[in-house]
Amino acid sequence: MRQKTQASYFKFIGPLLVVLVTTFFVYEQGIHGSLFYDDHLFLDALENIDSFDDASRFVADGAGGPLGRPIALVSFLPHAGDWPATSVEARRINVIIHLLNGTLLFALGYMILRLRDQKASRTSYWIAFGAASLWLVMPILASTSLITVQRWTSLAMLFGLMGLVVFVYGYFLQSRQPIRALLIQGLGLGFGTLLAVFTKESGALFPVYALLIDAVLLQTLMAPAPIRWLRRGALWLALFALLAYLSPLYRDWFSVSSFRGWSSFERLQTEVVLLWQYLYMAFFPLPTAFSPFHEDVTLVQGWQLPALSAFGFIILTAIAFTIRKRNPWPLFALLWFFTGHLIESTVIQLELMFEHRNYLAIYGFCLALAAIAWQLPQRYARLGPAVFASYTLLLALILYGTTSIWGQPLVAAENWAKRHPQSPRAINYLAETYHEALGYIGPVLPQLDLAADNCSQCTHIKFQILLYLCGKSEESDIARRFEEVLESAPTARRTNGILDGLYPLQELLALNACPPLTAADAIKLPLILLDNPQYSAWEYQVYAHFHVAYFAKEMGDLETAYSHLAEAERLSPKTLPILQMQLHLLLKEHRYDEALAAIERRRKVAHDRFMTDDVLDELAASVREAAAKAKTANSPPDAPAT
Structure with a gap:
């Protein structure tokens, strides 16, 4: 049984x-x-x-x-x-x-x-x-x-x-x-x-x-x-x-x-x-x-x-x-x-x-x-x-x-780019896959350029190609490609791709790894996006203002940096990186009271999981510590005993 x-x-x-x-x-x-x-x-x-x-x-x-x-x-x-x-x-x-x-x-x-x-x-x-x-x-x-x-x-x-x-x-x-x-x-x-x-x-x-x-x-x-x-x-x-x-x-x-x-x-x-x-x-x-x-x-x-x-x-x-x-x-x-x-x-x-x-x-x-x-x-x-x-x-x-x-990333990347030539993610994945596998996107560069040329509003594709070519292509080619990015940016299609791509560009420029581009060149792109109707949503505007402020800081134009950070703060007071950059600039100029005021302004808005009261307390403590050190360093030595 x-x-x-x-x-x-x-x-x-x-x-x-x-x-x-x-x-x-x-x-x-x-x-x-x-x-x-x-x-x-x-x-x-x-x-x-x-x-x-x-x-x-x-x-x-x-x-x-x-x-x-x-x-x-x-x-x-x-x-x-x-x-x-x-x-x-x-x-x-x-x-x-x-x-x-x-x-x-x-x-x-x-x-x-x-x-x-x-x-x-x-x-x-x-x-x-x-x-x-x-x-x-x-x-x-x-x-x-x-x-x-x-x-x-x-x-x-x-x-x-x-x-x-x-x-x-x-x-x-x-x-x-x-x-x-x-x-x-x-x-x-x-x-x-x-x-x-x-x-x-x-x-x-x-x-x-x-x-x-x-x-x-x-x-x-x-x-x-x-x-x-x-x-x-x-x-x-x-x-x-x-x-x-x-x-x-x-x-x-x-x-x-x-x-x-x-x-x-x-x-x-x-x-x-x-x-x-x-x-x-x-x-x-x-x-x-x-x-x-x-x-x-x-x-x-x-x-x-x-x-x-x-x-x-x-x-x-x-x-x-x-x-x-x-x-x-x-x-x-x-x-x-x-x-x-x-x-x-x-x-x-x-x-x-x-x-x-x-x-x-x-x-x-x-x-x-x-x-x-x-x-x-x-x-x-x-x-x-x-x-x-x-x-x-x-x-x-x-x-x-x-x-x-x-299961075959190179095969998949080529197939998906062919089936979705208007997809920024598919084109970027193709470039990324070849870059990871070979260290260079040369084998698929003609396909990438063709996809970019066939889409007049695909500024993000042109920009991603540029990033992968930084340090691996002639300076004249980099300059030409960046100019094409700027020319298409006023009518660029709405996407996070460009604004996200500005972060690796920051890193490349900090290492001087994308000649001949400099911060003075890079700042032009987010400035153009600020006037693009496709990027009028506050989420895009916040990121664009933040990038303008960063590149302005790198150029030494602190007035422009403060101005765009203020606008970014107005649009999104809960975004922690905006506050962090403001504090960085203010501490650099020993403007400690203004730094503390920037922190206190955030206490008046609803915090999120990143900008908590504990985080604000830590930032305020670091500002006060920096102020105390500066005061000690600048105070005159004690008079000798008589």
């Missing part, structure tokens, strides 16, 4: 293990790739963690979202020992999280199907297995694991899916112990959602996923009316709260963001078009179609295409709704997909497109396709699963091609 039980268990878990091991092998081809833009932005600080206080600051200073995403940041601390070398291991952990999510989706699908049909255990198993297998090998999901920092997406889903699995498990108890079942459902879903939200804010969607399962797939389950009303009422309340947060009642849909350059309504119009593109990329993929770089996606102009796209979804949803009693799977797939995109693909002012936004959203279609394949009429009973299995295998092969590209 025991052997029979073990054999049955292996029969149950064996096929899933095969898929998990195969998926791990496929993803292993991609984990030796690179770190990307957000990886550097949010994880570079791991390199400097040497103590518990450093680790605490790293977690507390999280700026990935409104809640800081502390749980995700804690999960990166074990990789801090030898970062960035340990980033390979970090991506391997990402893959393991992906496999765990696939396992949870198998369990979730199996339980839902058993609840819908208690007699069809074998069919339920293969539908759940097929859906999880298809989801695991979808190439559109590769970036979630291979962009290191996107662990916060997959880890949030891990916590949320745990809660969702417990929620669905509660249905098995509700006929006998309805109150206990409801308590288990509430605690499981609530705790899982809470962990998910503090890993990534999109975890707030899990009560809506639970509502879809309850209202679309399990609405016929027997339960006492008060239990059913209480459960569904709580889930509807969560949905209404989220919709209110996104609605025009809470946020202005029609004002244009000076930082992004579009309104929430314009973004919504573009996103409804991109949803179709996501579906095409998910189910008709090419190995070269997926990359970390999509900031070249622009707003859809006009109302016709958004209207047609929205109308298409409305018609499909209406048809799915009318046939829901005979076949609920199309309606479930569509609503699950819309739910997955409710936060990141609507009106919140995020970048327009990222593949990882489909990470859980696409699962509804996977489950629906599997259910339809295994529930075809009798004469097609074998054909459906065979076609589904063949399609899943095809996607696995395409995923292998995708991960193989990601």
